[in-house]
Structure formats: C-alpha cells, structure tokens
Amino acid sequence: MSETVETILKRRSIRKYTEQKADEETIKTILRCGMSGPSAVNARDWSFVVVNDPEELQKWARASGRAGTIMAGSAFSVLLCADGEREFKRAPEYRIINGSIAGQNMILAAESLGLGSVWLGIWPQQDKIDVQKAYFGLPDTVTPHSIISFGYPAENKTGQPHLDYEEDRVHFNKW
Numbered sequence: 574m575s576e577t578v579e580t581i582l583k584r585r586s587i588r589k590y591t592e593q594k595a596d597e598e599t600i601k602t603i604l605r606c607g608m609s610g611p612s613a614v615n616a617r618d619w620s621f622v623v624v625n626d627p628e629e630l631q632k633w634a635r636a637s638g639r640a641g642t643i644m645a646g647s648a649f650s651v652l653l654c655a656d657g658e659r660e661f662k663r664a665p666e667y668r669i670i671n672g673s674i675a676g677q678n679m680i681l682a683a684e685s686l687g688l689g690s691v692w693l694g695i696w697p698q699q700d701k702i703d704v705q706k707a708y709f710g711l712p713d714t715v716t717p718h719s720i721i722s723f724g725y726p727a728e729n730k731t732g733q734p735h736l737d738y739e740e741d742r743v744h745f746n747k748w
C-alpha cells in the first residue's frame with residue numbers, strides 16, 4: 574500500500590488537541606496542499622482565513638456556536654471561503670465543489686504531517702453563514718464555506734479506521 578493510500582485510509586476526525594502549536598511552515602504547507610487541488614476551469618475560487626493567534630482563536634470560537642468548543646482547543650482553525658469574484662460565471666456552484674476539494678486536501682496533508690483535523694460545516698446553513706460573514710466583515714461576494722480545525726491529536730482513533738469496502742455501493746460497468 575502506498576503512503577498516500579495509508580494516510581487516506583487511517584484518517585478520522587480529531588476533535589481534541591494537545592497544547593502544541595503549529596509552526597507557520599506547517600500551516601503554509603497545509604494551505605498550499607489545499608490550493609493544489611483541481612478546480613473547475615482552474616478558477617481557484619477559494620480564500621482562506623487562518624486563525625492561529627490564541628486570543629483571536631478564543632474570540633472567534635466564542636462567536637461560532639457549538640463548533641466553537643472544538644475550535645477553541647485547536648492549534649489553528651481555517652475559515653474556508655468561496656470567492657464569487659473568481660467563480661466560473663456559467664456554473665458558479667462549482668465554487669462549492671472546488672472549496673470542498675481544497676478542504677479535503679488540507680485534511681489529508683495535515684494527517685500526513687501528524688496533525689488531526691475536523692471539518693465543521695457552515696454552507697449551506699444560512700444562520701451559520703451569516704454569523705461568519707458578520708464576524709469577519711466578509712465582502713458580499715465571499716461566502717463562508719466551512720471551518721476546519723487542526724491540531725496535534727489528544728485522542729487516539731488509530732484503531733478505528735474506516736476499512737470497509739462496501740460492495741453494495743459500487744456498480745461496475747452498469748447500474
């Protein structure tokens with residue numbers, strides 16, 4: 574099995590983190606992996622708000638409802654945004670797919686660097702979108718998509734990978 578396949582198969586959501594901070598190089602590597610995913614017509618229609626300052630993180634967490642409990646314990650959390658200025662005008666909804674790919678790339682990069690992470694959904698829940706738009710004063714063209722929290726794991730899920738290959742979900746050559 575390749576290292577990449579192993580990383581994908583062993584990943585689980587991690588919601589509890591140690592006190593260890595993530596250095597800037599690690600954060601930028603994770604973001605770079607997000608930016609290296611495919612995007613429709615290469616629109617690259619995402620933007621990221623990275624919060625790693627401990628005080629700012631606590632403030633943001635307090636403003637973010639239930640997800641805030643997880644965010645507050647993270648080394649850093651990222652607000653993944655869809656950027657309407659850059660979207661493909663003929664099929665703007667691609668921006669959500671493009672953002673999801675970036676997010677998953679970041680999660681897998683983090684896993685391979687020894688950090689845990691969890692996806693915290695925002696879009697399409699309008700109340701959560703409104704909270705994030707107001708908190709960061711986002712431009713009208715920018716839609717908050719998801720929050721991803723990252724940190725060094727303080728819970729161990731290594732014994733609980735999703736290993737099942739679900740035969741009944743797969744159709745070869747015909748439905």
Ligand SMILES: Cc1cc2nc3c(=O)[nH]c(=O)nc-3n(C[C@H](O)[C@H](O)[C@H](O)COP(=O)(O)O)c2cc1C
Pocket residue numbers: 584585586587588640691692693694695735
């Ligand atoms: C779109 C999306 C939204 C999610 N929102 C939350 C959330 O708000 N809070 C949370 O704790 N986990 C959230 N998750 C994580 C899922 O609960 C988790 O991926 C799922 O239970 C499978 O577990 P695993 O990631 O460990 O494989 C979300 C995942 C996705 C893809």
